[in-house]
């Protein structure tokens with residue numbers, strides 16, 4: 001059964017709230033690698049989304065790490081706390 005647009009919007013709002021909370025948690029604890037956010041918590045994927053990718057994110061740490069998300073991060077990846085470089 002298809003979701004109604006209203007439900008989809010509400011679900012997206014809830015997801016956005018969860019991502020914001022996860023981002024705050026990650027920002028507060030980014031000094032230690034074990035305190036980073038797990039990739040699955042921020043919907044990390046190894047491919048770009050809507051033209052955005054890790055190499056263009058202010059949290060990306062070349063060649064393959066992230067200040068907020070744990071594990072190996074692809075320059076072509078993306079996650080829900082993507083923040084474009086200024």
Ligand code: SF4
Nearest residue numbers: 054057060066079082
């Ligand atoms: S989009 Fe940004 S915050 Fe997310 S994994 Fe990539 S570099 Fe890290």
